[in-house]
Amino acid sequence: MFFGYTHCPDVCPTTMAELKGVMEQLGPDADKVQVLFVTIDPERDTQALLAQYVPAFDPRFLGMRPADDAALQKLAKDFKVYYAKVPGTSPQNYTMDHSAGSYVFDTEGRLRLFIRHGQGPEPIAHDIKQLLS
Numbered sequence: 001m002f003f004g005y006t007h008c009p010d011v012c013p014t015t016m017a018e019l020k021g022v023m024e025q026l027g028p029d030a031d032k033v034q035v036l037f038v039t040i041d042p043e044r045d046t047q048a049l050l051a052q053y054v055p056a057f058d059p060r061f062l063g064m065r066p067a068d069d070a071a072l073q074k075l076a077k078d079f080k081v082y083y084a085k086v087p088g089t090s091p092q093n094y095t096m097d098h099s100a101g102s103y104v105f106d107t108e109g110r111l112r113l114f115i116r117h118g119q120g121p122e123p124i125a126h127d128i129k130q131l132l133s
Helices: 010-030 047-057 069-078 121-132
Strands: 003-004 036-039 063-065 083-088 091-096 102-106 112-115
Touching: 003 102, 010 047, 010 121, 036 047, 047 063, 063 121, 102 121, 112 121
Parallel strands: 003 036, 036 063
Antiparallel strands: 083 091, 102 112
């Protein structure tokens, strides 16, 4: 599970590409893994946009858009995710500051790993293989 937004210029596409690399490293075991991208920018990230953006990295990846601001705030609080809107030159031209880590759950749905941004696919795939065995 990764919290991000589709208009992100750096961390989000890099993380999604890294997760694609993890899936490639996992080989057949990748079919036992579900990547979930949770938007922190539901104002711009519509279901239609998420449906295009997320599977562009891997068709197995899913995007999630919390139902409303309260649901996003609760989810972010539960996972200790920081996010904040950074105003730009116009109301639609803004960025989002946010935490840059991913969460890995085991096959029983228990949170097992926090992955820091930029580790590369190899160590992540190694840890996921351990969880799958």
